[in-house]
Amino acid sequence: MHENQISPSEWEIMRVVWTTHPITSKEINDILKEKKEWKLATTKTLIGRLVKKGLLSTEQKGRKYEYSPLVSEKESIDESIDDLLDQMCDTKVGRSVETILEKSVVSKSDLERLEALIEKKKADAPKEVKCTCTPGQCSCVH
Amino acid sequence: MHENQISPSEWEIMRVVWTTHPITSKEINDILKEKKEWKLATTKTLIGRLVKKGLLSTEQKGRKYEYSPLVSEKESIDESIDDLLDQMCDTKVGRSVETILEKSVVSKSDLERLEALIEKKKADAPKEVKCTCTPGQCSCVH
DNA sequence: TTATATAGTTTACAACTGTAAACGTAAAAT
DNA sequence: ATTTTACGTTTACAGTTGTAAACTATATAA
Known part of the structure; x- marks a missing residue:
């Protein structure tokens, strides 16, 4: 499992920041009003957690902060994909695709x-994918 | 987000039960010894939670129980896939595949x-996938 | 200049997770 | 018949997540 996992609610924030940055908490909240019924406080809590996790950077602008992403959307999506693939037998990946x-x-x-x-x-696809599961965790014959 | 989410540790249990069922907690634990350094108590806690969530059924056999899956592996994987796809813009799915x-x-x-x-x-693929994101959550032009 | 609106930070609190010890009970071994 | 062992259940406890109120400091409007 990847450390510094981005939770579903945190994803909502990250997607906004990936799309527009630097951006303030108020602006983030305004955008999310469309989709989530969050109080401004909720948005701020989530932003704070993302900063603490090292996924957002802050830059002070007068009395407020502007946030920017410290990880890219692509790498975050790729980690999600890895986590998904990790939970199934290698032989099942083709079917899942x-x-x-x-x-x-x-x-x-x-x-x-x-x-x-x-x-x-x-060119170099095998006839059968080799299963690397722990014995007993999939039906492949070991 | 799907309710009755299966957590990563719970997945370990489910994969064993999907592979072999009915199966007892001891057998599950024996199989997982290979991969996880869990105490038997830990395995039992996780089994208990899965039963409570309605993902495993129990059948009493003498003084012990045998567990079986109440959801299929395929449907569970499909839900994980749905959750993954839900966190990205529709236009990014092709790239992710x-x-x-x-x-x-x-x-x-x-x-x-x-x-x-x-x-x-x-045959009926569009030239461009339509983005259905909340405005501000992806870079597609709305 | 004082009240109000904004910012971010701290605290809150329940549900879910990871990880397990403790407990009660019944079966099996001595 | 008593001790040990094997089961499932209850309790525990810290960390994460969802959701937000309370608090503090500052800027702005009256």
């Missing part, structure tokens, strides 16, 4: 890039 | 199935 693809709308160019990637992977 | 595929080993037949799915999706 299929599931994601089935339930999502992706663009033509996404599909083209994926197709190219698949073509490339075909 | 690519990331997963890049960092994983998938089998030839996985790749073939994926290819077929892509071919099918191409």
